Amino acid sequence: MSRASDGGARPGKPDAPLLSLRGVRKTFGTGAGQHVVLDGIDLDVAEHQCVVLVGSSGSGKSTLLRAVDLLEEIDDGQILLDGEDVANPWVDANAVRARLALVFQQYNLFPHLRVLDNLTLAPRVVHRRPRPSAEADAHAILEKVGLTHRARAYPDQLSGGEQQRAAIARALVGGPELLLLDEVTSALDPALAGEVLDLLLALRAEGTTMLVATHEMRFARQVADEIVFLHEGRIHERGTPTQVLDHPQRDATREFLRRLG
């Protein structure tokens, strides 16, 4: 029962992964200050699959996730969503972003809005949903992330772990096809990180399609179909958790894992 092997089949789109990056290149700066951050990235995420990005700070994980969410323009290559290249200027970026959800390390919630209103803002304002139906959906999602009792609280009344669970809840509103998670636990104490990671494992078990950057190798091992090790803008090594974490083939991968302890 491998989730990885059956993940590519999509109705009407046999074998097309949900997300494909082809030769993605991104540089920052110009002239002597030019810095290649993504240097020809090829990556696939099939439906119901979880791909985990690992690599040292500065290796390009956030840039890659932001590029997929069309927050960074790429210099070359393709970002295919369901086979359609979304990294071109003709594409409606908001329509693409509606199919994706990106959660960052911190500052994900609107501080002046209660948790419930954080979840219903986009449906009500952008999609003109009536309040009762938007709130019914929001309550269902809050229940799923274990925050029913915090619906009326403001973000600063929540623990860091609750804030991130609320942020993930907000990301789930509207049923995104792909969840992009950028080090969502790295600002949290281990105990609070644990409750967020447990939530992500539960979403994973439900078949949520995810592309995740993390430093938590134990979590990566549990959640990943594929681990992708980024180094100096390239995919240096990739494979199953056992392949990459237990039997790394490249010196840079070994060094990275050794430093993490």
Ligand code: ADP
């Ligand atoms: P990671 O998430 O793996 O730590 P990032 O994608 O944040 O890596 O950063 C990769 C590299 O790109 C770093 O060297 C960083 O300094 C650089 N970088 C990221 N964003 C910008 C930016 N807006 N302008 C210039 N350089 C940037």
Ligand code: MG
């Ligand atoms: Mg980052």
